[in-house]
Amino acid sequence: MSAALVGGAVGGLCATGLLLAVRSLGSSRRLDPATRVLPYLRDLPGWGGAPGAPSDARADLLRRAADVVDRMVGGSVSVRRRLARLGGERSVHDLRVEQVAWGLVAFASVAALSILRATTGEASVLGALFLCSAAFVFGVLLRDNRLTAQVRRRERRILAELPAISELLALSVAAGEGTTAALDRVVRCSRGELAVELAAVLAQVRTGTPVAQAFDALAARTGVPEVRRFADAIAVAVERGTPLADVLHAQAGDVRDAMRRQLIESGARREVLMMVPVVFLVLPATVLVAFWPGVVGLSFVTA
Numbered sequence: 001m002s003a004a005l006v007g008g009a010v011g012g013l014c015a016t017g018l019l020l021a022v023r024s025l026g027s028s029r030r031l032d033p034a035t036r037v038l039p040y041l042r043d044l045p046g047w048g049g050a051p052g053a054p055s056d057a058r059a060d061l062l063r064r065a066a067d068v069v070d071r072m073v074g075g076s077v078s079v080r081r082r083l084a085r086l087g088g089e090r091s092v093h094d095l096r097v098e099q100v101a102w103g104l105v106a107f108a109s110v111a112a113l114s115i116l117r118a119t120t121g122e123a124s125v126l127g128a129l130f131l132c133s134a135a136f137v138f139g140v141l142l143r144d145n146r147l148t149a150q151v152r153r154r155e156r157r158i159l160a161e162l163p164a165i166s167e168l169l170a171l172s173v174a175a176g177e178g179t180t181a182a183l184d185r186v187v188r189c190s191r192g193e194l195a196v197e198l199a200a201v202l203a204q205v206r207t208g209t210p211v212a213q214a215f216d217a218l219a220a221r222t223g224v225p226e227v228r229r230f231a232d233a234i235a236v237a238v239e240r241g242t243p244l245a246d247v248l249h250a251q252a253g254d255v256r257d258a259m260r261r262q263l264i265e266s267g268a269r270r271e272v273l274m275m276v277p278v279v280f281l282v283l284p285a286t287v288l289v290a291f292w293p294g295v296v297g298l299s300f301v302t303a
Helices: 002-027 033-040 057-073 078-086 093-119 125-174 178-189 193-206 211-221 226-242 242-269 271-302
Strands: none
Touching: 057 078, 057 093, 078 093, 078 125, 093 125, 125 178, 125 193, 125 226, 125 242, 178 193, 193 211, 211 226, 226 242
């Protein structure tokens, strides 16, 4: 048995013993009343468990790790803003738990590869520990990057849905329906991310929130400038009595023009990328097809 394998085994045993000692210290602390009472309430009818109710030692350890990651990484305000733009009911703590899970998966994968390399005697203990730590950090950051990508995809879907939603609202208002009735009709007839946001606006209006204030909240929580202008235009039109149908038609036209400009700009930026396969694939193949028969014929002549 190689020295690296023996060192890895000893290190794993030491880490396991340290983890068991830390867990025993945590369990020896005085329990708060919620921890002692809540397990007996789960079996009652209608009790589904509180969101923060303790479940088991592993879940508690995962929550503590999430708290540590939150203190180390920081940026809770940015994460909360992106979660609001993404929609749903996930909190910052839920995202931190997911980050810890992604980091542990990356850590376990690199640790398994390090153990396989240690069997051949090609791995060092310090290098393996560094790689495992780097893999954990990479997993945590990758989940944060994944959240940003999800937010961008959702915003692109919202922007693509905005012209059709605006036209439907304009048609409903022009047919004589009020703002609330037009919103209800559009929400019932539409599917998509923007329809979900408008459903939230409609729920606020039905609970007594003024229409202008509900659309102001929509403009505040969305990250799409076009949607913000759309919500601000509706709020101003409702407050000042501006013809809402004309405003909605103008908003739809502006959004389509903006999407057309973005498409043209994206095509202009990708011209260089479009030349890469032409220069490195098509052109060498064309030259090869054109000159290879001549090269082969010259080799026969010289022979």
